Amino acid sequence: MRISRGVGSLIVAIMAVTGLATVPALAFDPARCERVRSADNATLAAALRRSGAESDEAKECYARVALLRLRLLPADAFEGDTFRDGLATFSGGALPSGPIPAALLVRLSDALTMAEPAVHTDTVRRRTLAFTPMQANEIVSLAESVRGHKVEGGAQPAVALTGGAAPGLLVAVAGDALPPGAADPETFGRLPSGAHLPRNTPQRHPRADQRVATLLQRARALRPDGCLAPSSVRDADIQRNKADLDPPLCVEQMRVEEKGVDWAFVSIRNAAFPDGPVWYLPHDDESEAFDAAVYAVRRYGGRFIAVAGPETRDYEGIDPNRAFTASPDEARACGLAGAMPAYTGFVMGHFEGAKHILTLHNNSRGGDLSVKAWDAKLKGYPVNSGPFADYDHLVFIVGERAMDEDAGAKAERDMFLGAGLNVVHERVSRQNYDCSLSNYVTRHDDRPYYNIEAVHGSTVQKGMVDAVLAKLGYQLVPGE
Numbered sequence: 001m002r003i004s005r006g007v008g009s010l011i012v013a014i015m016a017v018t019g020l021a022t023v024p025a026l027a028f029d030p031a032r033c034e035r036v037r038s039a040d041n042a043t044l045a046a047a048l049r050r051s052g053a054e055s056d057e058a059k060e061c062y063a064r065v066a067l068l069r070l071r072l073l074p075a076d077a078f079e080g081d082t083f084r085d086g087l088a089t090f091s092g093g094a095l096p097s098g099p100i101p102a103a104l105l106v107r108l109s110d111a112l113t114m115a116e117p118a119v120h121t122d123t124v125r126r127r128t129l130a131f132t133p134m135q136a137n138e139i140v141s142l143a144e145s146v147r148g149h150k151v152e153g154g155a156q157p158a159v160a161l162t163g164g165a166a167p168g169l170l171v172a173v174a175g176d177a178l179p180p181g182a183a184d185p186e187t188f189g190r191l192p193s194g195a196h197l198p199r200n201t202p203q204r205h206p207r208a209d210q211r212v213a214t215l216l217q218r219a220r221a222l223r224p225d226g227c228l229a230p231s232s233v234r235d236a237d238i239q240r241n242k243a244d245l246d247p248p249l250c251v252e253q254m255r256v257e258e259k260g261v262d263w264a265f266v267s268i269r270n271a272a273f274p275d276g277p278v279w280y281l282p283h284d285d286e287s288e289a290f291d292a293a294v295y296a297v298r299r300y301g302g303r304f305i306a307v308a309g310p311e312t313r314d315y316e317g318i319d320p321n322r323a324f325t326a327s328p329d330e331a332r333a334c335g336l337a338g339a340m341p342a343y344t345g346f347v348m349g350h351f352e353g354a355k356h357i358l359t360l361h362n363n364s365r366g367g368d369l370s371v372k373a374w375d376a377k378l379k380g381y382p383v384n385s386g387p388f389a390d391y392d393h394l395v396f397i398v399g400e401r402a403m404d405e406d407a408g409a410k411a412e413r414d415m416f417l418g419a420g421l422n423v424v425h426e427r428v429s430r431q432n433y434d435c436s437l438s439n440y441v442t443r444h445d446d447r448p449y450y451n452i453e454a455v456h457g458s459t460v461q462k463g464m465v466d467a468v469l470a471k472l473g474y475q476l477v478p479g480e
Helices: 005-018 030-037 041-051 056-069 083-091 103-114 136-147 208-220 237-245 285-298 328-333 340-348 407-418 437-444 463-471
Strands: 130-134 159-164 172-175 249-259 262-269 278-281 301-305 355-362 378-381 394-399 424-428 449-455
Touching: 005 278, 030 056, 041 056, 041 103, 056 083, 056 103, 083 103, 103 249, 103 340, 237 463, 249 285, 249 340, 262 285, 262 340, 285 301, 285 355, 285 449, 285 463, 340 437, 355 437, 355 463, 394 407, 394 437, 407 424, 407 463, 437 449, 449 463
Parallel strands: 278 301, 278 355, 355 449, 394 424
Antiparallel strands: 130 172, 159 172, 249 262, 262 301, 378 424, 394 449
16 A cells, blocks of 8 residues: 555654654553653543554553543553453453454544543653542641741641632642552542643633533433444434334444544444445435445445535535545645545555445436546446446446456446446546546555445336445355
8 A cells, every 4th residue: 555745744743742753563561651641541542543554562561551542442451451441341242363443442532532521541651640538737747747847937738729729628748658548539539620630731721611511411322332323313314214223233423623624424334244345425415325335234244434414525625535535745736725634544544454435325326437438537437227227336346447448447347237237447647647536546555445426316226235235245244
């Protein structure tokens, strides 16, 4: 896989924030995690979400700290090999050996965000601040013992106070001056608001309480397996398909912020059969494509993500299928104000471990994209008859060479024509790069790309999914 200079710069920036360098995979070294363990939850969540290009050791470090803070990893197991048990508990199933999947790291990021304000279960980090209950008349003697000098002339003790003048006043002292466990809630009961925050935590945002209340409301809608109840998701596509989204299908929501754009996505995955095909749906106004994706994940396993906007093609003024950019040069070629590496990396990270890059679209009746296309970039190859012979139904394949010069493209074309599917081949070059997913994959990824297009309002796209996946060797899950 080719990585552009722009993506490389992003990776370096992420490593600078987290203090980790990309190194060859080695046995886990807890000393390398010390700086990560001092980061606040927001910083750690951002690192988890953007760690796709980092070393396996860095990903493992992030995951261990996240599990520790989510109370899924005991402190005494932080350095051991049993952390994958906590990871499996969080994911809801057994994990394959090897690197931690990017999608699971993103879910850990979301869980950390929803856990705010942070509950400090990490003893390394908690040592930065500790509290103990005491009576008002004990303050002066404690101040003397901590500071190493007497308080003369009735001066106020030089220690931080919280609460009022009544008994039960809390005094902050160095963590090492307290006996083990003195920072635990069982020792002193509930802390006043904000008292548990570490010293490097920024001032609370004015709307923080409102945000926490919203996250708690979302958490109540979670099913026991960590998935959202379809009825709780305010998305027209989810509501239209909610009768088909019962387990093992899992509904999730995800967000990515970049250059002032707050990208929202819905994700559907087959929790029982996660190793099936993987799809991306960039346009929120293509309802038949979304319905076909639900059908595909139920019958063949795997997962998909879809842009969750206001049921329009564009999202905040951007065509999501014209935003795949790895460098400023690519962005300029498409007339964009700047590259969008976070958005691009999020979508491509979704395909980690997948054999193919798959997508579903709907087109307009009689529009520009049909099997009748024949120009310098697009060439159509129609079938003569069958349920998918309509000119506006097609399978889209891509390559950097002309069809006559590309034996692999010829084989793909003939395979799909043999299944009764129209085929359109797109030849991608530096001169005609348009920032679409097909163009991005052609330039930056070695895996095959396939787009299944059907006209708006048609009923054949699910059948086209069956025909394409059969040719690509995917099997139905048991019971389908």
